[in-house]
Amino acid sequence: MSEALAAVGTAGTDTTVPAVPGARQFWRRLRQRRAALVAAVVVALLVLVALAAPLLTALEGQDPTTYHPTLIDSARGGVPIGSFGGVSADHWLGVEPQTGRDMFARLVYGARVSLGVSLGATLVQVLVGVAMGVAAGLGNRWVDLVLSRITDIFLSLPLMIMALALLAVVPDGFPRPVLVALILALVAGWSTMAKMVRAQTLALKNLDYVSASRLSGWSTWRTAVRELLPGLAAPVITYAALLVPSNISAEAALSFLGVGVKPPTPSWGQMLTSADVWYQAAPQYLLLPALALFVTVFAMTVLGDGVRVALDPRAASRLRVGTGRKREARAGTPVAASAPQTVSKKEEGA
Incomplete structure (x- = not known):
């Protein structure tokens, strides 16, 4: 019944909710965007490098935490010995100034931290944001009011102050990457997702097929799962794809300011923290993590834009x-x- 009513409603009325394409149509539209395909390949390679970090460092014969004091010149303040930061057959990208830790190993393990934190934070943001948005959109006036005010409160919280406060009360034994992911998810992102989902839910619940399901005696939970969530898939997936690069940048910023991932766990933002004093003596120490961050964020942004246009072909690409x-x-x-x-x-x- 809901499918028939949906066909009648879309034929006779004009709604602002975009139609959700099927899987085949989505892949066909995404394949037409070459920039998105190249970005998808880059993202897939980055994920593969992050997953295969132990294997890659084993092939090199190094690890991200071992110090090599013989590879640095202590008379010059800890500058790596050799050209290009100590690049050799044993150290493919050279070594870290002052410590002599392998740069290649720290970069690939840093990819695990950056991608893992950003993807974990995005997953929590989507779950909490969709739950709050759907509950506010389907609830009565008081439920909508209370949940909307809670969302506004979290939307106004400053990320850095909340991060410093939580890091002060959380025990040191708590895994720092998990803590950073939770801070990003619960403070910085889910509130915007909730407001977007609430607006889409209010538009969808007035359509004929959703009203018919509610009048037929379906519970609110069944209506949300069977009728609303398929219609919310396109905007939620689109916003989630754009949240990933934002979370990567936020994690790097927290680590750069010293409130994120702590040593000896490698992180691209953490590597940039101490690189500002070595950019002249060892420029690769600054350029390598900065380039990795730039490529990752740029590829994620282009892929997110391609997903957005493929899910809603009526929207013009910003790129x-x-x-x-x-x-x-x-x-x-x-x-x-x-x-x-x-x-x-x-x-x-x-």
Whole structure:
């Protein structure tokens, strides 16, 4: 019944809720966006490197925590011995200044921390945000009011102050990457997700097929699972894809300021913390983690934009520049001549 009512509702009314494409249509639209495909390959390689970090460091014969004092020049303040930061067959990207720890091992293990924290925080943000948003949208006026005010309170909390406060009361034995992921999820991200889901739920619950399911005696939980969640899939997946690079940047910022992941656990943001005093003597110590962060965030952002457009083809891509001119050039229509031709037709009709 709900499927028939959905077809009638979409045929006779105009709604602002985008239609959710099927899996085949989604992959077909995503494959048409070459930038998104390249970004997906880059993200897949980064995830593969993070998962295979123990194997890669075993192939190199190093680990991220072992000190190599013989590979640094103590007379010069701890600068690595050799060219390019001590690059050799045993140390593929050189060693860390002052400690001599292997840079390649710390980079690949840092990828595990950065990607693991960001993906874990995104998962918690989606779960909490969807639950709060759906509950506020389907609840009565008082439930909506209370949950909306709670969401507004968390939305206004400053991330850095809350991070410092939580780090002061949480025992040192608590795993720091898990703590950073929870701080990012519960303070910085789920409230925006909840407000977006609430707005979509309010739009969806007025459609005919959702109203029919509620009038037929379905419980609120069954209505949410069977009728609302499929309609929320597109905006939730889109926003989650854009949350991942934001969480990566936030984790790097917390580690850079000294309130994130602590040594000896490697992290890209933590590596940047002490790299500012070595950028002249050992520039690779600054450039390598900064480049890794840039590539990861840029690839995640491009992939998130491609997912957004593939799920909602009516939305124009924010990264599309000059596509209309390229399409007209391929069709053989001069761009400059198209506008006067349109004007002349209007003048003839007048």
